[in-house]
Amino acid sequence: MKQLLLLNGPNLNRLGKREPGIYGSRTLQDIEQTVSDLVQTYGYKMDAFQSNHEGELIDRIHEADGVYEGIIFNPGAYTHTSVALRDAISSIEVPVIEVHLSNVHSREEFRHTSMLAPVCKGQIVGLGDQGYKLAALALLPEKV
Numbered sequence: 205m206k207q208l209l210l211l212n213g214p215n216l217n218r219l220g221k222r223e224p225g226i227y228g229s230r231t232l233q234d235i236e237q238t239v240s241d242l243v244q245t246y247g248y249k250m251d252a253f254q255s256n257h258e259g260e261l262i263d264r265i266h267e268a269d270g271v272y273e274g275i276i277f278n279p280g281a282y283t284h285t286s287v288a289l290r291d292a293i294s295s296i297e298v299p300v301i302e303v304h305l306s307n308v309h310s311r312e313e314f315r316h317t318s319m320l321a322p323v324c325k326g327q328i329v330g331l332g333d334q335g336y337k338l339a340a341l342a343l344l345p346e347k348v
């Protein structure tokens with residue numbers, strides 16, 4: 205069965221409790237379930253992984269090569285800092301869509317830059333948890 209990977213970076217395990225005015229009240233588990241249910245209706249399976257550690261995220265990206273049809277990735281604050289994650293994405297064939305719950309462009313200046321966006325297939329920002337679903341759909345191009 206074809207499969208997608210939903211990857212979340214640092215502090216996203218705090219969703220639901222963390223700054224709900226910015227990130228909403230849904231937990232990461234809720235979001236993972238919703239996206240998994242959606243892709244299942246298209247005959248896809250979804251794996252989910254969250255880590256607060258850059259190296260673990262890099263390992264999962266490497267391991268994804270040849271396994272997944274696409275990766276939905278919210279890299280959290282590593283978005284703005286991580287050359288290593290950018291190089292990991294560049295090292296694989298699997299398309300990655302970068303997702304941010306908040307509109308990073310309407311926030312602090314340091315959130316306006318993404319180290320990863322230039323090597324991603326696309327980027328979705330500011331649409332809350334809907335962004336994850338839209339990214340999943342975009343990775344199933346023959347289905348939408």
Ligand code: DQA
Pocket residue numbers: 214215216278279280281282283303304305306307308315
């Ligand atoms: C975020 C935006 C980042 O700037 C921030 O560091 C996060 C969450 C978002 O989903 O809006 O941790 O990626």
